[in-house]
Amino acid sequence: MTPPTRLPATGERSGAVLARLQLMVTRKLDGLLQGDYAGLLPGPGSEAGESREYRPGDDVRRMDWPVTARTTLPHVRRTVADRELETWLAVDLSASLDFGTGRWLKRDVVVAAAAALAHLTVRGGNRIGAVVGTGAPVPDRTGRWRGGAPAAGPGTLLRLPARAGRKEAQGLLRAIAGTQIRPGRSDLGALVDMLNRPPRRRGVAVVISDFLAPPQQWGRPIRKLRVRHDVLAIEVVDPRELELPDVGVLPVVDPETGELHEVQTADPGLRRRYAEAAAAQRAAIAAELRTAGAAHLRLRTDRDWLLDMVRFVAAQRHARTRGTTR
Incomplete structure (x- = not known):
């Protein structure tokens, strides 16, 4: 298995990686998708x-x-279609995103998806902003806090104001890529609610997460968001979250709590139950997003995320041309 490629978080190297990422996105998307409408997709307009x-x-x-x-x-x-509108990103950088067994870490796919969205929305005077959530420190079994002193509230929530222009979009991406992932899980519902307050004129809202939090936590905020905005949910998945390989005893660490478990993956019954539970979990996520009326894009760490995004947007554009929205 090829070790995952990690996107550096800070420093000059991070800037170089973001520059190469932006070049790759530009080459793939220029001439295919428009960026002078209400965000990723041509909105219905007024x-x-x-x-x-x-x-x-x-x-x-x-x-x-x-x-x-x-x-x-x-x-x-x-x-x-309305022009010069805002696109807002809700970027979940909980500890569970700092994981990956494919070509990328899940965190890298999150940053890459944000880069593609920024490229598609900054042209034509459109503004792009973001809210970023990362986990709060959690106590271990001894009661000591991992990752420092306890933080107030359900994790750290950061708001990056919406601005127009490529330079501002690059600064937004650097801020997202430089966000330090902390132990614990951010409240995805509270993160999405930050896009509901204060009320904004109609635009596009994009939620990027692995959606591992219970659907009842984030389902209602997304439904509320859908009342005023076109909503796109980007779900980031690693193949090991869907099925376990047969590799004998596998030590597994929960990135949000630090708890260590040993799993006997040679047991076919355990692997079957794991796959069934994972499939049920993903089906529940898809059903909640469908109920909320959000467009749903799933990106995997072992696939070409950019190609998947291009295919998705092309399908959405074709559906709008034919008179349907999903």
């Missing part, structure tokens, strides 16, 4: 455009009744 015949999946709230009456065929009114 200005009235031309009418066209109704197709299954169209929003009935956009019915053009005068044209429908004249032609006796149902028509919907197209809208022109």
Whole structure:
């Protein structure tokens, strides 16, 4: 197995890695995806455009009744995408993201996804901002605090104001990449709620996380966010979170609590139960996001994350062109 490639967190080397990452994103995405609309995807907009015949999946709230009456065929009114809007990222950097057995660590995929989103949204005067959450110190079995003194609140939450321009976007990415991952888990629900306060005009909100927190913690905040914004949920997954390899006794450390467990992976029954539980967990995450009305993109540490993102956005653009949104 190829050891994961780690993205340095700070220093000049980190800046060089971010520069290479931005170059890779630019080469892949330029000419394919537009960045002068409301974020990653061309938003529905608010200005009235031309009418066209109704197709299954169209929003009935956009019915053009005068044209429908004249032609006796149902028509919907197209809208022109709003420009110079804001895209906000909710970036979860809990301790569980500091893990990876594929080509990347999950943390690296988070930073890379943020870089791709920044590239797609800064053109045309669009602004991009972010809220970043990382874990709070947690006590071990002896009652001592790991990672320093206890922090107030459910982890550390950082707000990076929305600004326009490539220079500002690069500064935002450096701040995300330089965020120190601390033991413990940030409150994903509280992180998403930071995008709800204060209320903002319609735009795009992107939540990047492994979504390992219970769905009841973050489901309602995402549903609330979806009322005003187009929401994209990017789920970052490592293959070892889906199935265990047969490697004998495997020491496993919980990155959020530091607890050590030894797992006998040679037991086929244990591997089967693990895979079933993992599949049920991912199905519950997908169902919660679907209920919230969020677009759902899953990126894996053992796959070409950029290619997966391009395919996803191309499919979304095709669906919007045909009159559907999902």
